[in-house]
Amino acid sequence: xxxxxxxxxxxxxxxxxxxxxxxxxxxxxxxxxxxxxxxxxxxxxxxxxxxxxxxxxxxxxxxxxxxxxxxxxxxxxxxxxxxxxxxxxxxxxxxxxxxxxxxxxxxxxxxxxxxxxxxxxxxxxxxxxxxxxxxxxxxxxxxxxxxxxxxxxxxxxxxxxxxxxxxxxxxxxxxxxxxxxxxxxxxxxxxxxxxxxxxxxxxxxxxxxxxxxxxxxxxxxxxxxxxxxxxxxxxxxxx
Numbered sequence: 001x002x003x004x005x006x007x008x009x010x011x012x013x014x015x016x017x018x019x020x021x022x023x024x025x026x027x028x029x030x031x032x033x034x035x036x037x038x039x040x041x042x043x044x045x046x047x048x049x050x051x052x053x054x055x056x057x058x059x060x061x062x063x064x065x066x067x068x069x070x071x072x073x074x075x076x077x078x079x080x081x082x083x084x085x086x087x088x089x090x091x092x093x094x095x096x097x098x099x100x101x102x103x104x105x106x107x108x109x110x111x112x113x114x115x116x117x118x119x120x121x122x123x124x125x126x127x128x129x130x131x132x133x134x135x136x137x138x139x140x141x142x143x144x145x146x147x148x149x150x151x152x153x154x155x156x157x158x159x160x161x162x163x164x165x166x167x168x169x170x171x172x173x174x175x176x177x178x179x180x181x182x183x184x185x186x187x188x189x190x191x192x193x194x195x196x197x198x199x200x201x202x203x204x205x206x207x208x209x210x211x212x213x214x215x216x217x218x219x220x221x222x223x224x225x226x227x228x229x230x231x232x233x234x235x236x237x238x239x
Contacts (some may be wrong), residue, residue, distance in 0.1 A: 011188040013093035013100075015235040016221070019050055019083040022138055024145045031230030032141040033080035033107040033148035037174050038181070039094040042072035042080070048086035048126070054079050055148075055163055060155050067088070076167055080148060081230035089231075097184040097238055102177050104229060105170035106140065107148040113169040125227055137227040 009013060021029050030050070043052060047065045055078035063071050065087060072092075081089070093099050105113075112118050122143055125136045140211055147166070154162040199210050222237035 004020040008096065009192075011096045011192040013091075013096035014236050015091045015093075015228070016046075017081070017089045017091055017228060017236075019048075019081050019087040019089070019231040020141065021083050022141065024142060026145070026149060028082055030046040030080055030082040031126060031228075032144040033078055034104045034144060034229055035078045035107075035170060036075050036099065036103050037105065039099055039103050040072060040074045041094070041099075042070060042092040044090040044092065045069040045071075045087070045169065046090055047190050049086035050084035050087035051151075052079050054081060055151055055155055056162070057160060060152055078148065078151065078163070078166075080145075083231075087231075095185055095189045097188050098181050101181060101184060102174060103181070105173055106144040106229075107151060107166060108143050109147040109150070110165070110169065111168070112143070112147075113173065116173060119173060129226060133227055 019029075023029050033053075033055075037160075043065065045065045045067055047067050049064075052063050052071055052073075053066055054061045054063065054073055056073075056076065062082075065071065065084070093152055095103075106123055108119060108122055112122055122140060125140065125142070127131050151163050155161070197228050202210055203207070219236055221234040223233075223235040225232045226235060227233070
């Protein structure tokens with residue numbers, strides 16, 4: 001997310017999601033399982049009901065979601081948003097700009113993860129929001145669910161090996177992107193923290209000059225109903 005004006009607090013990314021109602025091979029309706037390699041993600045549930053299924057070194061969890069629930073998960077947590085009925089979520093993402101730059105990795109089967117070109121072809125959607133893009137989003141979701149179910153079955157059986165190998169494969173896939181991410185982080189989340197440090201130092205010295213820069217910003221979705229990883233996504237253009 002980028003644009004003019006000032007960043008959201010802490011350089012946090014913001015979007016709204018309506019969870020997919022497409023049924024997967026296991027009979028569950030929902031989104032594409034994936035993890036983030038460096039960003040924590042939070043769900044603020046604003047309507048409906050559903051769940052988020054997660055995989056981590058602690059095992060498998062199914063966290064119920066309903067209006068008022070706040071759930072969040074740290075990097076490395078595989079998560080799958082599940083539709084239970086008109087589920088509507090506001091998503092807050094750490095390190096605005098990094099998720100859009102490829103921080104997320106889908107739980108595709110190992111043979112897809114091992115081939116960067118094949119992975120990219122499966123992960124990228126056609127431009128637009130028509131029937132072709134929707135069909136591609138469904139295929140992407142189904143492929144991610146295929147790999148996810150294998151990981152989940154192993155974890156439930158007490159075998160963390162496949163999950164750990166998936167994390168290693170994810171790290172290999174994103175390794176070459178780190179220099180770009182580092183620059184996004186420096187100009188975003190890191191810069192926001194540094195500004196706070198400078199303001200604290202100014203206040204400690206009795207200097208209030210930065211308060212003269214006070215301003216108010218407002219925005220509306222720059223794109224509505226796009227096909228996201230977990231559902232139809234309203235995007236905001238903010239720094």
